[in-house]
Amino acid sequence: MDLGMLMTSVAKDLFQKAIAQSGSPVGPSIATLADAEHAGEDLAVRLKAPSGDAGIKYLRQFSAEGLLTAIGKLDLPQGPHLGPDIDGWVLPRLPGAVFAGAEESAIPLLFGTTAREFGMTATADELRKIIGKPAGTFAPQAMAAYGLAGEGQGTADSLYGSVADQWAADVAFRCPATTQGGWHSGAHHPTYEYEFDHAIPGQEAQGAVHSSDLPYVFGYFPKEGNIAGKFGETDFKLADLMETYWTNFAKTGNPNSSNVPDWPQFGEAQTFIQFTQDGTVKKAAGLRSVQCAVYREVVLDQMKQLK
Numbered sequence: 001m002d003l004g005m006l007m008t009s010v011a012k013d014l015f016q017k018a019i020a021q022s023g024s025p026v027g028p029s030i031a032t033l034a035d036a037e038h039a040g041e042d043l044a045v046r047l048k049a050p051s052g053d054a055g056i057k058y059l060r061q062f063s064a065e066g067l068l069t070a071i072g073k074l075d076l077p078q079g080p081h082l083g084p085d086i087d088g089w090v091l092p093r094l095p096g097a098v099f100a101g102a103e104e105s106a107i108p109l110l111f112g113t114t115a116r117e118f119g120m121t122a123t124a125d126e127l128r129k130i131i132g133k134p135a136g137t138f139a140p141q142a143m144a145a146y147g148l149a150g151e152g153q154g155t156a157d158s159l160y161g162s163v164a165d166q167w168a169a170d171v172a173f174r175c176p177a178t179t180q181g182g183w184h185s186g187a188h189h190p191t192y193e194y195e196f197d198h199a200i201p202g203q204e205a206q207g208a209v210h211s212s213d214l215p216y217v218f219g220y221f222p223k224e225g226n227i228a229g230k231f232g233e234t235d236f237k238l239a240d241l242m243e244t245y246w247t248n249f250a251k252t253g254n255p256n257s258s259n260v261p262d263w264p265q266f267g268e269a270q271t272f273i274q275f276t277q278d279g280t281v282k283k284a285a286g287l288r289s290v291q292c293a294v295y296r297e298v299v300l301d302q303m304k305q306l307k
Contacts, residue, residue, distance in 0.1 A: 001025045004180055007105040008098035019246065020218070022210055025095035027299050032218070036085035043071070049156045080154040084123075093243045097303055099180050102187035108253035109184050112194035112237035116207040117173045119165035124153045127164055134171075138298050145291045159197060161207060163274050166291070173210075174288050175295035178270065182296075190264055192255055193272035195287060198238060198279065200229040216242045216275070232281040242275065248249050 006012065010210075047070055049055035059188070064072065071080055076222070077164070086094060098104050122130060128148050129183035137143040140149070146163050147154040148156040152162025185191035199206065215221050216239040221231040229235075245255040245263060255263045261281045263270045270289065274282045 004099075005084060005091060005095055006094040007107075007258075008091065008093070009108075010092070010101075015105070015107070017107055017250060018105065018109045018111075019023075019249065020109065020177070020180075021213060022113050022117060022173055022177075024111075024180040026053065026099060026176040026180045027096055027302075030091070030094065031081055031083070031085040032306070033085050033087045036081055036087075039081035046074050046076070049069070058228040059249050076141050094303065094306065096137075096179075096299060099183040099299070100303070102183065104184065104187075105113050106187070108190040108192075108249070109123070110192045110194070110249050110255060111177055111181055112196060112213075113169070113173045114196045114208040114212055114234055115159050115169075115212060116161055116165060116209045117169035119161050120168040121162075121257075122164040124148055124151075126162070127167060131167060135294070135298055138294055138299070141294045145294050149181070159207070165290075170288055170291045171295065175292035176299075178287055178292050179299065181266050182270065185268075186208055190253055191266040193247070193266050193270070193287070195265075195272055195274045195284075197276050198235075199277065200227055201231055201235060202229045204277075213242075215239065217246055220244055238275060238279040241279075241281070 003020040004019055004023070004025040006015070007018060027186070044055050044059060047059065048168070049058045050091070059067070062078050084091060086092075092098075095104075127146070129142060131142050131148070132139045143152070145282040146152075146167055148163070154166075156162050157166060160166045164238050181191050181193055196216075198212070198216070200212050200215070203209070211227055215227055215229075215231070219239050221235070221239075222228045241260060244257065244260050248257050248260075249255040249306075263273050263281075264283065268270065269285045270284045270287065271283065272287055274284055276282055
């Protein structure tokens with residue numbers, strides 16, 4: 001998400017290539033400056049800060065730890081807004097609108113997601129309610145895309161998990177990323193997509209979740225923590241392959257070289273490669289194309305309403 005924001009920011013001409021892993025700022029979820037300021041004012045009142053300039057002085061007396069502790073004691077309907085906003089300078093416009101208008105960094109982009117990312121637990125009835133609100137007038141198409149039309153229960157997938165897992169990863173990761181990739185490629189910039197389907201050894205039951213690609217990109221194989229595993233020869237070979245692709249891209253803007261399988265550009269066919277469970281590379285096209293087509297319609301409609 002941060003990388004995509006940088007590509008649409010005041011800094012967009014200060015770097016030459018971009019690798020975006022598991023995230024995209026496409027979608028109208030970034031606060032406006034006014035909304036962020038109102039959220040800050042509301043939080044200051046809840047922290048009993050005096051009004052006016054004295055409130056700023058009062059808040060600056062907190063240490064970082066003290067401020068987080070004080071916020072943690074508040075009865076908030078949701079967490080405080082702590083993140084980027086469309087301030088008109090660092091981020092001049094909604095990042096999705098910048099990509100849709102082909103006004104982002106004119107540089108090569110390599111992007112991708114893991115098969116499971118972050119999942120969720122929900123029944124089919126609960127999921128219909130969850131999907132229905134953001135989908136709005138596109139809810140019937142969204143329900144059909146997930147097998148939830150009528151009394152449909154959806155279909156679990158051995159790679160992507162339950163229908164709830166699929167929706168959570170699609171809407172938060174895959175579809176924003178492929179939408180961004182499609183707009184970037186459509187602006188005639190070199191674009192390459194991957195999907196990481198290789199579970200951490202010992203975590204095969206939960207699949208390739210968020211951050212499971214990191215040991216292979218950085219050649220670091222932890223023995224404790226959430227991405228720890230009993231890594232073996234297949235893992236080391238896969239890491240060598242991914243490190244070669246990533247460094248080729250960093251050097252030239254193209255992940256390919258004579259010693260690795262061909263990685264085609266994204267293009268109109270939305271071609272991508274999969275890093276599979278057995279450690280090999282497989283070509284495919286149109287990642288979650290049915291579900292992501294509905295997502296793009298929803299995002300474009302929401303951006304129109306924000307104008």
